Amino acid sequence: DPTLLLTIAGMVQFNQYFLGQNVSVTTRATTVQQCFRTVDLDEVGRTTRHLTFFEMLGNFSFGDYFKAEVIPWAWELVTTGLGLEPDRLFATVFLTDDDAARMWADSTGVAKDHILRRDGKDNFWSMGVAGPCGPCSELLYDRGEAFGATWDGAGKLDDERYLEIWNLVFMQHTQDDEGNIVGDLPRPSVDTGAGLERIAAILQGVRTAFETDTLAPVLKAAEAVTGASYGHDATSDMSLRVLADHPRSMATLIADGVIPSNEGRGYVLRRLIRRAVRHARLLGVDRALLTDLTGVVVDLFGPVYPEVARNAELITRIVAG
């Protein structure tokens, strides 16, 4: 999508199919999509949830299946497929979406008092710019008391404890840049977004994405090169998280052809490099260490993303400055 700086969600490359401007070769697709959220850049490190780069899992219908099919499929996949305990799952639906509420109740095993209605802030999805949009329905997973307060049955759910793992967007409308709904899609469609790192954390029984097998090796390398140890001090933990997160983004951006500059994507890359260097300094390390960390990323990601392996030397050269 040439109107976007970077791929912010798993669906952006499908915009023209949702909008009916181009005919897809298929009416269904399933993806693992590299995503990058610039809006979260300053949050990364502060929380254990935010990442700049992440991998989004998706299944898509371009005017093919809709709510009645995808709701029971989502349920089947997370319970039978991934093995998550049904009692720990909550389904949220958009305030006025009676159909979705009924389908969760009638065609899945979710507890009736675990179907919650929420407003557009949580349950209406758009790209944030002009494009397809629609009400959404999320699955939340209760990670237990160790993660936060028990829901009181009426108020807001604690985000850390009741983690959003699945988002079914029922793509039906188009919006303009100001967020006004300006039309309907030619055919109702589905866009599913599920963060791989969050699901991996649950399946691997670890607290955060930083402890999963896709990020823990980078975090370990950051500990080794800085001499800091994770889990003992809030300030150094934040810096270690920055040093675990940013090298993945640097490596994948460079592998996709981005080079540091003063504008656009290049400026995002430059900010990532600067922010990582600053956090290394905060941990008392002045020597260049980013290449050690991007080296770990290349080893981890190279076998999965060939462009990362192919550009290993370029990644090192650019990150070394």
Ligand code: GLY
């Ligand atoms: N496009 C759906 C999501 O990002 O959650």
